[in-house]
Amino acid sequence: MSEALLDALVVGAGTAGIPTAVHAAHRGASVLLVEAAAQVGGTLHVSSGHMSATGTRLQARRGILDDAQAHIDDVMRISRGTAHPQLLRLAATHAGDTIDWLMDQGFEMAPECPVIAYSHEPYLVPRTYWGINKGLSILKVLERLLDQALHDRLLEMRLQTRLEALEPLPGGGWQAQLLTGDTRSTVRTRQVVLATGGYGGNAALFSEITGGYPLLSPAPACADGSGLRIALQLGGRLQNRNVFLPTVAGVPAQAGGHWLDWERKSNLTPQHRPPWEIFVNLQGDRFVAEDDPSPDARERKLKQQPDLAFWVVFDQSVLEQAPPLFVQTPGEQMLARFGNHPAYQRADTPEALARACGMDPARLANSIARYNDGVAQGRDTLGRRHLPQRLDQGPFYAIRHQGVTLRCWAGLEVDASLRVLGPDGQALPGLHAIGEILGGAALSGDSFASGMSVTPALTFGRLLGQSILTCHSERSAT
Ligand SMILES: Cc1cc2nc3c(=O)[nH]c(=O)nc-3n(C[C@H](O)[C@H](O)[C@H](O)COP(=O)(O)OP(=O)(O)OC[C@H]3O[C@@H](n4cnc5c(N)ncnc54)[C@H](O)[C@@H]3O)c2cc1C
Known part of the structure; x- marks a missing residue:
């Protein structure tokens, strides 16, 4: 040949x-x-x-x-x-x-x-x-x-x-x-x-x-x-060198790695699993209506965030009540990652959680407080419609996500x-x-x-x- x-x-x-x-x-x-x-x-x-x-x-x-x-x-x-x-x-x-x-x-x-x-x-x-x-x-x-x-x-x-x-x-x-x-x-x-x-x-x-x-x-x-x-x-x-839009979003399989296990990704598509958590950027501010039905709109908001990164924040009650956040991953498997992977953080208060994640404690506490007000009033400041429950029962959890290149x-x-x-x-x-x-x-x-x-x-x-x-x-x- x-x-x-x-x-x-x-x-x-x-x-x-x-x-x-x-x-x-x-x-x-x-x-x-x-x-x-x-x-x-x-x-x-x-x-x-x-x-x-x-x-x-x-x-x-x-x-x-x-x-x-x-x-x-x-x-x-x-x-x-x-x-x-x-x-x-x-x-x-x-x-x-x-x-x-x-x-x-x-x-x-x-x-x-x-x-x-x-x-x-x-x-x-x-x-x-x-x-x-x-x-x-x-x-x-x-x-x-x-x-x-x-x-x-x-x-x-x-x-x-x-x-x-x-x-x-x-x-x-x-x-x-x-x-x-x-x-x-x-x-x-x-x-x-x-x-x-x-x-x-x-x-x-x-x-x-x-x-x-x-x-x-x-x-x-x-x-x-x-x-x-x-x-x-x-x-x-x-x-198209300058064209890029991240998909919302995932957690590296290994700390510091760039590979994502797509089969066990977190389920952040609101049409498949309406969100129970809030998304905050690395400062601790919410930046998107987590259930915005438009993937394109959510992806463009994510692209504006430093390091294409955000934390998915929830409390003990959401952990117990909400459908699993990760596809094909039982709750106990997810819980086992806290303490073993830097993308998974847990603390008794929002302020302590923010410190563990490197966020501004006052800003995270404020983001949670304003979200909770929105739940009570049935009206979210960012226009989110799915407001199942307040986030106020410690411990609090945060999982660092990053935009994905599919x-x-x-x-x-x-x-x-x-x-x-x-x-x-x-x-x-x-x-x-x-x-x-x-x-x-x-x-x-x-x-x-x-x-x-x-x-x-x-x-x-x-x-x-x-x-x-x-x-x-x-x-x-x-
Ligand atoms: C998790 C995931 C989900 C996706 N889901 C969808 C979806 O639902 N719909 C959609 O449209 N797209 C999706 N995509 C994208 C889509 O699957 C890919 O763009 C497409 O399959 C790529 O096809 P390809 O033939 O170009 O490359 P590949 O299928 O990757 O084939 C390239 C081959 O070339 C070989 N190769 C590379 N370099 C060399 C070399 N120098 N010499 C010899 N061989 C070489 C590689 O080993 C590989 O086997 C997804 C991608 C991922 C990662």
Whole structure:
């Protein structure tokens, strides 16, 4: 394989890379899929796997009137017109086919879908879908297709093989330097598809790109931004460098760490669990109506807080009365963290709690007192509506939360054929990029639109593999 000129080297066997490789291989392209990790799947191992699409058979069955233009309009409404118009149109136009294709391949759809999802700014109509096992349901389909293609010798795959560098070949195409264990090798290829994901596993790169925001992310370590760095060294352009919005919010699994266990995150979505606690910033001031129904509004308020941080404050009575704050975490497990993790603090009075947390004692005491007045009067100063009970029975508790980076926002600039653009705005021939390496802001602008990372990753992978990549000899399409 090292001597022959491949049709395509696909880098990254995740959400975007697997469909690219499988579809291209079925057309007869000579494809090598390389994956740095020991297993395929990338972020699908942890992703919620929410997808959004219109014109699907499931929507039709439910009588939901919807089309790609309505999806585009909705994303543009949510993002205040900041999504990339061409890429958004490409993704939205083909997303319905992606969902129907997944269903044809045996995808196990959750029976309630499509729905309006509330974890991000909601769409106007039900067009969000997920599998019964979240991202793993998508991976189950992709893995089966990949295994079949490998079994049929339609493509080659190398696990634990990392792309280290790319050089343009004099006559066109690329020479790729690969590292498998300690062994270096090169391959020559007409086209390269960078499907290497985001950089949510790389705190230094994240800080460099966002201009110093702290990272807290559930992304796997494989999301190290190495593919992005390679493309930037070749002259690729970074788009949306200044766009960033934290998701509300999480606690690092380990003190000082930047990894968040998303499966056991705290449940701060008011539509799922109306808040019993108050949120105060590092000074001790409330800064948001904790049950504001708009995720976008809550996220923008959080972005203004130093270190993207706040304390979730409650009292003994809330501890006993309220539904569990953390998903899949019994109360006693949460309690065991107090005294063992600096993000968890407990004290007999609000003032002592503030001192333990490094807040201003008078400001925290005032925040609690004003909240309690609001509960008594049925009217909160910040407009919060869910006011279940006063916070006045010690001991008092505080859990330090931080804004979460669910997916990276900045990424490579590409044209409508998903070719990486060089410094002069011209496409670098034969170099494509898809998935989170494009940055989430390309598809949902400076806000979150549900499903607009996973669905475009799958959809662009399918489009590249089915038609955009050039193949020397074509078989019948998948
Ligand atoms: C907890 C969580 C929940 C999420 N929920 C949703 C959701 O509900 N809906 C949504 O739309 N989005 C969601 N996202 C985001 C979405 O899952 C990702 O953006 C998307 O899956 C990324 O797909 P990808 O193919 O670009 O990257 P990945 O799936 O991460 O695949 C990239 C692959 O490339 C490999 N790789 C990296 N560098 C190299 C290299 N140099 N050489 C070889 N291989 C390399 C990696 O090992 C990895 O396997 C979520 C993200 C997280 C972390």
